Amino acid sequence: MIANRGEIATRVILTCKSLGIETVLAASEADLDSLPARLADRAICIGPARPSESYLKVDTIVQAALGVQADAIHPGYGFLSERSALARVCEQEGVIFIGPTAAQIEAVGDKLRARAEAEAAGVPTAPGGAVENVNEAMVLGREIGPPLLIKAVGGGGGRGMKRVDRLEDLPAAMGMAAAEAGAAFGDTRVYLERFVAHGRHVEVQILGDGKGRVVHLGERDCSVQRRYQKLIEETPAPGLSADFRARIHAAAVEFAGRLSYRGAGTVEFLVDLERDTFHFLEMNARIQVEHPITEAVTGLDLVAEQIAIADGRGLRFKQEDIRREGCAIECRINAEDPTHDFRPSPGTVRTAVWPSGEGVRVDTHIFSGARIPPFYDSLMAKIIVHAADRPAAIERMRRALAATHVEGVATNLAFHAGVLTDPEFERGGVDTSYAPRFLERHLQLQEAKAHG
């Protein structure tokens, strides 16, 4: 049973079909006519459109799995994928949860605990630590020195984060961060870390058998982000030395190994270009949106491996068996309006034409006539290209984007096309400040055009 929606539900169903596994989609009322609902052997309605009344209801999901006699639940990403409650109820009810154990989800979900685990595993962490009150924060803040980043212990994905450039702003920012974290995660605890101005977001895909054996499938560079939302990912990460790459891979394997991690997971790092170092950010205990670029260069099906591990078959290869060939890039095509600060643009997709051809893969749930309900994320499709090297992959992505045609909703296609022809991106190795800077230039250019 797939307890998710959209492109990831579609993607999981397709692998299940290729493995001869029967699928049931647990869908909200708004998704009963969606592509995954049509592809699954059966779709059952778990509740109204609002996620809190459907996709986020642990008891309903498990009851549905029991009711249809599903052997296992694939949680996809988002929704309940990293809520230990679902994994735990599955463990109690004898339904296989395709993912890590509830205890592992908790260990990495608490960011301070994850930090402590990283330190114990000898994995570098940014200077910083827990702060219980403003006094402690001021002492630690002075020690690390600004700029600082306040992060939520229960958080992730950028929510509850505050950048502080001057120490005198720390008390106020800390109050705001705590309030935001409390509202978003039900946990007001925060911690401090040094803010890295020129950082690159590099993450390592790992697979663990749950018995202590962990392999890595290489890294992904996800530095093209806006407000902590990834937009373009690529592998391998451009411009890293072989030694640096080996160290970051080893750190991820070490971290996951200490937890005897089970299933697919991603260890995220911030690469500090100025200091030529990296430090641990967090671990994502689920399949990632950007996993297809790793599949492209390794030739592996990560969902199939997740299922094999959940089925008790462990890791089906050794580290030395994993080969990574060429370069892969992914662009996330979102239904959002660039002229209105990228706000979501739900509606009916009149026309959707996706690219195809050699080295091009599109993971999507959107077809001509599909609806994008306003209740969920705006991800329409992921365009993934694979080629022998980075210039060839960039060229292939340009062609793929040019062949893409969407009508009826606003999209960020023009942003992607712009980045893929931008000399700075072409050089490779941009940091996380790149996308906002690019957008500013891009908008100015468009305005100049409009007035010229």
Add this chain to the structure above:
Amino acid sequence: MTLTAKDVAEIMRLLEQSGFDSLSLEIDGVKLNLQRGSAAPARQVAAPAEGPQPAVESQMVQSASRKAKPPSEPGLAEVASPLLGIFYRAPKPGEPPFVEVGSKVSEETVIGIVEVMKLMNSVHAGVKGEVVEILAANAALVEYGEVLLRVRPEA
């Protein structure tokens, strides 16, 4: 002027192609409210009783009710499951069911229980009338919105 079924279909087509999410129209006492997407529970067209019904039905008709067998007579009210779970027709195993075909119900009458992970939820008829059909089987999984039974409403 009055709206014909063709007019309504045409208006719906225009809305579908437009960038708008909803449309309200009033012509000679005929009110037409259209809403795009799944935000609205259903598309409602208020027309004179004998007036034409729109030919276009929303594609967002529930799959569960789509699967339900057609009603034995027109004008029956459907009692749908308010949540996904296991449906029980009786308070306890071995006890008589809450309602049978022919039972008189009112809005508050409990017609069954839906269990979600040991949590029992009473389902109320929500309508006054007589039970005509019982569709959901005892101890079976019912989906959100699945039709459990049909009632002939009392005028």
